[in-house]
Amino acid sequence: QSALTQPASVSGSPGQSITISCTGSSSDVGGYNLVSWYQQKPGKAPKLMIFEVTERPSGVSDRFSGSKSGNTASLTISGLQAEDEADYYCSSHVGDSIWVFGGGTKLTVL
Amino acid sequence: EVQLEQSGAEVKKPGESLKISCRASGYSFSTHWIAWVRQMPGKGLEWMGMIFPGDSDTRYSPPFEGQVAMSAETSTATAHLHFSSLKAADTAMYYCARQGFGGNSIDYWGQGTLITVSS
Numbered sequence: 638q639s640a641l642t643q644p645a646s647v648s649g650s651p652g653q654s655i656t657i658s659c660t661g662s663s664s665d666v667g668g669y670n671l672v673s674w675y676q677q678k679p680g681k682a683p684k685l686m687i688f689e690v691t692e693r694p695s696g697v698s699d700r701f702s703g704s705k706s707g708n709t710a711s712l713t714i715s716g717l718q719a720e721d722e723a724d725y726y727c728s729s730h731v732g733d734s735i736w737v738f739g740g741g742t743k744l745t746v747l
Numbered sequence: 748e749v750q751l752e753q754s755g756a757e758v759k760k761p762g763e764s765l766k767i768s769c770r771a772s773g774y775s776f777s778t779h780w781i782a783w784v785r786q787m788p789g790k791g792l793e794w795m796g797m798i799f800p801g802d803s804d805t806r807y808s809p810p811f812e813g814q815v816a817m818s819a820e821t822s823t824a825t826a827h828l829h830f831s832s833l834k835a836a837d838t839a840m841y842y843c844a845r846q847g848f849g850g851n852s853i854d855y856w857g858q859g860t861l862i863t864v865s866s
Contacts, residue, residue, distance in 0.1 A: 673852040688852035741791040
């Protein structure tokens with residue numbers, strides 16, 4: 638299973654919206670509504686931000702939203718804040734109870 | 748409160764064996780998959796596999812099949828990741844994590860165990 642494709646970096650100014658893409662294939666992202674997104678800050682364990690493409694866990698800000706079109710899933714962060722600066726990873730089911738992560742995207746808040 | 752407490756950092760030599768642990772609390776250990784995730788220095792997350800403690804059913808990502816072994820003890824609510832012969836390339840942070848939401852997503856993470864393999 639190959640890692641899902643994410644941009645290496647994205648950036649935005651406070652208050653703006655940014656979108657991070659996660660591209661796979663019909664065998665993973667496109668084949669299941671089982672895409673999750675994780676935020677990881679330096680030296681910390683990842684944190685779940687979105688699951689099942691669009692669902693937000695309790696306690697996660699509604700500034701974070703997820704979507705999917707075809708083989709590409711997206712994470713959108715609106716009203717960007719300095720605290721959002723982190724690495725973001727997508728993950729998808731690939732069948733046979735196996736999962737794969739994307740390569741990760743570094744978000745810089747300018 | 749769901750918690751996953753991992754064992755401490757390890758420094759080992761190539762060829763040595765190692766078992767790291769992940770103790771769960773705050774939920775029914777037997778009924779949730781536990782996944783292991785590798786993060787090599789400065790790199791991204793890699794899903795290694797998962798185990799269902801209730802019956803020890805395991806699923807390995809192909810790159811990790813035969814390279815590691817996963818086990819779980821329901822009596823102590825502890826999952827383990829075993830390395831039979833460490834290599835320098837095994838140097839990484841290893842996270843255990845609970846696959847919640849019916850197994851559809853990782854919802855809780857341990858703090859990570861750093862393994863350093865060096866001669």
